[in-house]
Amino acid sequence: MEYVTPEGFRLDGRRPMEMRQLRAEIGVVSRADGSAVFEMGNTKVIAAVYGPREVKNRSEQLNDQALVRCEYSMANFSTGDRRRKHKGDRRSTEISLVIRQTMEACILTHLMPRSQIDIFVQVLQADGGTRSACINAATLALADAGIPMSDLVTSCSAGYLNNTPLLDLNYVEDSAGGPDVTVGILPKLDKVTLLQMDAKLPMNILENVMQLATEGCKAVANYIREVLLNNTKQLEFRRGV
Amino acid sequence: MLQSKSFVRKTKQGKVVKVVREHYLRDDIYCGATFCKVCDVSGARLTPDASNIIVVDTNVVLHQIDLLENPAIDYVVVLSVVLDEVKNKNISVYNRLRAICSNSLRKFFVFSNEYHKDTYVKALAGETPNDRNDRAIRVAAQWYQNHLGSSSCVLLITNDRENKRKAIDEGISAETVESYVKSLGKPELLDLVVQPQSGDVNMEEVEDLRPSKRKVIYIEHKPMSEITSGLLRGILHQGKLRVNRYNPFEAYVGSESIGDEIVIYGRSNMNRAFDGDIVAVEILPREQWQEEKSLAIAEEEDEEEDVHLAPSSADDAPRVIDAKQGSEGNTVPARPSGRVVGVIKRNWHSYCGSLDPMPMPAGNAGVAHALFVSKDRRIPKIRIQTRQLGNLLDKRIIVSVDSWDCVSRYPSGHYVRTIGEIGDKETETEVVLIENDIDARPFTSQVLACLPPLPWSVSSEDLANPIRQDLRHLRVFSVDPPGCKDIDDALHCTALPNGNFEVGVHIADVTNFVYPGTPLDDEASQRGTSVYLVDRRIDMLPKPLTEDICSLRNEVERLAFSVIWEMTPEADIISTRFTKSVIKSSAALSYVEAQARMDDSRLMDPVTADLRNMNTLAKIMRHRRIDRGALTLASAEVKFQIDTETHDPLDIGMYQIREANQMVEEFMLAANISVGEQILKHFPLCSLLRRHPSPTKEMLEPLLRTAAAIGIDLDVTSSKTLADSLDQAVGDDPYFNKLIRILTTRCMTQAVYFCSGDLTPPEFHHYGLAAALYTHFTSPIRRYADVIVHRLLAASLGINKLPDIFQDGTRLTSIADNLNYRHRNAQMASRASVELHTLIYFKKRPTDTEARIVKIRSNGFIVFVPKYGIEGPVYLTTRADKGGEWIVDEHQQKVKKTDGSVSYSVLQTVKIHMEVVEPQPNRPKLQLTVI
Structure with a gap:
């Protein structure tokens, strides 16, 4: 199938190097310590962060650092066909783990020993790139909760179809069966914290695709920073400073 | 600006889902x-x-x-x-x-x-x-x-x-x-404008030419919804319609749903379907199967069979209808026959041919209606409208099909372009090329830009390159057909001190010049193969590469990819090594020269000694291969001698195969097998190999029947037993065995390229060579498959990295399919070209010659003329006279006169007269008659 026309348009009218529309909102779950909704096109994810708080299960307590836990789930209505998504299947366990490890890499856990941070992410609407959207939502929620982090982790995916690297795949492109590279970076430190791909790709092409995904991450980072700044300004305004 | 597109869609399982997409x-x-x-x-x-x-x-x-x-x-x-x-x-x-x-x-x-x-x-x-x-x-x-x-x-x-x-x-x-x-x-x-279908008044006029036919001729196609439900319920069967190349009134639909071929007799049952269309077929009631058959024979006789080249494999050969007609009508034919009820997908494209001769209508400037006859006999006549009838009548033209309604006998189409005068050799050659979808255009400037600057010679960098071994000291020579300019293989053979031999096969290093992804590579992969016509060659790669830079010519340094074995004098391979190399050929011999050198016992020069050593080894290898069950098949290849001035054929003769040919062939086979093993070991999923499927029982059926008629028992359980029984099938004359072999070859399918990831290892088998796996490595100048194999081999040795396309299984499969398609078309084109030249040759020389009967028909028999490699019908009765003067004995494959005075049986030798006749102006054909 033709995913990029010779005129250089993708199925949804984007060019290969363009992302979908980003949207984010902070403080959507008032009971949580921090929360955010993050949208990449039609992919919509909600994240809530609780903590740092007392460790529930004493046996898991770590004496030198905070315990980070993450739970990923997909809402039953998130995909077109209404199917019961049972918790704890292989895919959600894997994504939970990926998000936890990625977030752990930037949270300054050593500042909060003997405490626990819970991250809950739920996909409200899935249209490709849920993994990246979850990480971005979690970053925003962590920032909203005021948890100390070394940098904002941002993530974006990129793929390779019709001999063209494509940024931010949507569901149709994702299910084309081509390689799908998800990259997570620490934009300020310029470090990669997450790199996932479940296909074979020649080295030089992988480099190009990864480069593109990294650019995407940086764009997400700029947007997230802007959102956070606006949010802070609003808080400032409400407090009447 | 964001727009959301939302629509509902039915999934394959029949569920209705709502899809929302961003736009x-x-x-x-x-x-x-x-x-x-x-x-x-x-x-x-x-x-x-x-x-x-x-x-x-x-x-x-x-x-x-x-x-x-x-x-x-x-x-x-x-x-x-x-x-x-x-x-x-x-x-x-x-x-x-x-x-x-x-x-x-x-x-x-x-x-x-x-x-x-x-x-x-x-x-x-x-x-x-x-x-x-x-x-x-x-x-x-x-x-x-x-x-x-x-x-x-x-x-x-x-x-x-x-x-x-x-x-x-x-x-x-x-x-x-x-x-x-x-x-x-x-x-x-x-003329190029397609007439709108509605309000087509003109159509009536054409129908008026045959007033009796003005009625609904074909049954209306069923609507798509009915077809889908019919297919689901198993009443209808879907498949690709293939029209018999030798009898356009008979077609086959291979249907998966009933696991057999459905035979369709007659145009009205074909119901406007073209060759290659995907159609829905309804099976006729059993009692009609027989009846349809007799009807088909009657119709068959409007169309005559032409003289053509002897087919070289089952794919080219005329389909044999199950002819087990009992004398009574109670035996049930083996194959179901059917009727097309709808066309699911059309395979219309443009066709080459000429207009049916017709008188010029009054008023030259007006619009005329004409019938177009395609060169491809499988295509029905096509009605076209033209304003330039006078111009087109004696031209070869291209026409494409637009529509076919049920009230008209023929489809309607429109003129696309003119190729040239009918009968002109240039035009006819172009027709051959177009018919076989061969791109004979000159290479574009982008392609030529990929060539290295000329004059090219081996540079010091090539010599200094650590991956390239300097083999210039070796006594390398090449053996090819005379006048061969694109020499892609050379050999050497050195006696080692321990009594063994070092034998090397050196193949032109084409991939050193053709890089993946360049326009040159794309063009070559599209063309797939060089095409050899009688009077010209259409190259896969531009001329400077084929004839100079890559050609392993005499006394020049050339880059090569070498396979080097150490062999014992018993021709056992001790070790195999592959390397890129630089060689310098010391002699470019022709098969005749090489043979003469080996035969001349006075010659003792080193090259001749090498030749003799190699020949000894080759004989052992060949013998071993035959013992393993490889088939020595024969084909009726012919060779033309062409007049250098007029390019008209001067003489035809069978291509003679010498020991030298077999020697070279043996080493090429060995190299191909060694390379095949090497690449499959390193790239089990993405190697390009070549396989030859075993023939099925049905395919061998006609051969067995013929053999039984003449009292020979062929054992076809495996290639080994077949090879043995072929060896034993020796008749009273020397040509007999070869004839049987030719008939056997004709029952086989062709070998095909495939991607190793698509099949399981047992399916890799090459039946004809009795090899577990096989590939093509030895002719990269003229076959693209070899270029791919060169890249795989280089990657397996760590010389290059594997190009990206090998990652993509579907693309590799599509490349293999394209190669098969091109390879087949190239063969068809060569055959058509030979046929064309045969016609030109016999135009001036009516000849009497000997022929062998290969098939018995009700009104005559098909003969094969060994000397010229052609095959054609000989009619015993005239077309008008359907009298039962002759009786066919299917069982003994004999045709007898009723009074028993004359009889002809299969494989019998007959004297025939060959002459070119022109029953219609501009349409010469070769006629064979018994003398």
Whole structure:
């Protein structure tokens, strides 16, 4: 199938190097310590962060650092066909783990020993790139909760179809069966914290695709920073400073 | 700007789901006019000298693609909505349209109106998709007119009356195709315009020529919904219709649902389906199977069989109908017969041929109706309209098909272009090329730009390259057909001190010059193979590469890819090594020369000694291979001697195979097998191999029947037993065994390329060579498969990395399919070319010669003429006289006169007279008669 026309348009009218529309909102779950909704096109994810708080299960307590836990789930209505998504299947366990490890890499856990941070992410609407959207939502929620982090982790995916690297795949492109590279970076430190791909790709092409995904991450980072700044300004305004 | 597209869709399981997709609208899509002041003009195609800028609608593209391909039509805006619709309706038209759009000489511009913020159209409530798309086209045309303002006039071309009316109401100038072409003032273009189907008054006139036939001739096709449900319920069967090449009134549909072929007799049962169409078939009731058959024979006789080249494999051979007719009608035929009830997918394209001779109608300037006869006998006659009948009558032309309704006997089509005079050798050769889809155009400048600068010679860098071994000291020589310029293989053989031999096969290092992904590589992969016609060669790679840079010529240093074995004097391979190398050939011999050297016992020079050593080894290897069960098959290849001045054939003779040929062949086979093993070991999933499937029982059936008739017992359980029984089948004359072998070869299918990931290892087997695996490595100059194998081998040795396409299984499979297709077409073209030259040869020389009967027919028999490698029918009765003077004995394969005075049996030798006759002007054919 033709995913990029010779005129250089993708199925949804984007060019290969363009992302979908980003949207984010902070403080959507008032009971949580921090929360955010993050949208990449039609992919919509909600994240809530609780903590740092007392460790529930004493046996898991770590004496030198905070315990980070993450739970990923997909809402039953998130995909077109209404199917019961049972918790704890292989895919959600894997994504939970990926998000936890990625977030752990930037949270300054050593500042909060003997405490626990819970991250809950739920996909409200899935249209490709849920993994990246979850990480971005979690970053925003962590920032909203005021948890100390070394940098904002941002993530974006990129793929390779019709001999063209494509940024931010949507569901149709994702299910084309081509390689799908998800990259997570620490934009300020310029470090990669997450790199996932479940296909074979020649080295030089992988480099190009990864480069593109990294650019995407940086764009997400700029947007997230802007959102956070606006949010802070609003808080400032409400407090009447 | 973001728009959301939402629609409902039915899934394969029959569930209905709602799909929501994003649709981004943009403001950075440009109009493509070079004179536009607002837009970016970097990709612009439309220059200001256009009188009109044309916007075409979908139906215009679908029906008038031949017109659009004509260079007279230019300044066309192709909207993305049109492209999408065309793509959904007809992928081949889409590809042709895309080819025009990407041709830099044509002024076609693709405007992505669906993504443009001003031209995107949202479907209104209750609006059908068709209406919505028509509206989108009008909106885009309007936008163009407003955008370009008065600087140019935008014209919407549509044949849809409603659309045109709406367009004019909205203030867009619109015209129909015909009126637009008329306004161009080029009458010859009008022939290319496809006539609209409705209100086609002219059709009546043609039917008037045969007043008795004016009725519904074919049964109406069933509607698609009925076909789908019929297929689901198992009443109808779907499959590709294949028309018998030798009898266009008989076709086969291979159906998966009943696991057998359905035979379709007669045009009315074929119900307007063409060869290659995907059709839905209904099986006829059992009692009609027989009846249909006798009817088919009667009809068969309108069409005569032509003399043609002897087929070389089952794929070329005429299909044998199950001829087990008992004398009574109570035996049930083995194969079901059926009737086409609907065409699911058409395989219409353009066809080469000429017009049926007809008197010039009164009034030369007017429109005339003519019947077109395709060169391909499987295609029915096609009715066309032309304004240049006088011009076309004695020309070869290309015609494409537009429609076929049930009231007309023949499909209607339109003229596309003229190739040349009928009977002219150039024209006929071009027809052969077009018929077989062979690209004989000169290489483009982009392709030629990939060649290394000339004159080329081995550089010091090549010698210094650590991956390249310097083998210039070896006594390498090549053995090829005389006059061969593209020498892609050379050999060497050195006696080692321990009594063993070092034998090397050196193959031109083509991949050193053809890099993956370059235009040169793309072109070569498209062409797939070089095509050898009698009087010319169509190269896969440009001439400087084939004849100079890669050709392993005498006394020049050349780059090679070498396979080097150490062999014991018993021809056992002790070790195999592969390396890139530099060689210097010391002799370029022809088969005749090599043979003469080996035979001449006085010659004791080193090359001759090497030749003799190699021949000894080759004989052992050959013997071992035959013991393993390899078949020595024979084909009736012929060789022409061509007059250097007129290029007319001077003499024909069978191609003689010498020991030297077999020696070279043996080492090439060994090299191919060694390379096959090496690449499969390293790349088990993406190697390109060649396999030869074992023939099925049904395919060998005619051979067994013939053999039984003459009292020979062939054991076909395996290739080994077949080879043995072939060896034992020795008749009273020397040619007998060869004839049996030729008949056997004809029952086999052809070997095919495949990607190792697509099949399981047992399926890799090569039946004819009795090898577990096989590939092609030894002719990279003339076969693209070998180029791929060279790359795989180089990658397995760590010389290069594997090009990207090997990662992509589907692309590799499609390359293999293309190679098979091209390979087959190249063979068909060579055969057609030989046939053409045979005809030219016999035109001046009526000949008497000996022939062998290979098949018995009810009114005669088919003979094979060994000397010229041709095959054709000999009629015992005239066509008019259907009298039962002759009786056929199917069991003994004999045809007897009723009084028993004369009888002919299969494989018998007969004397025949060959002569070219012209039953119709400009249509010469070869006629064979018994003397």
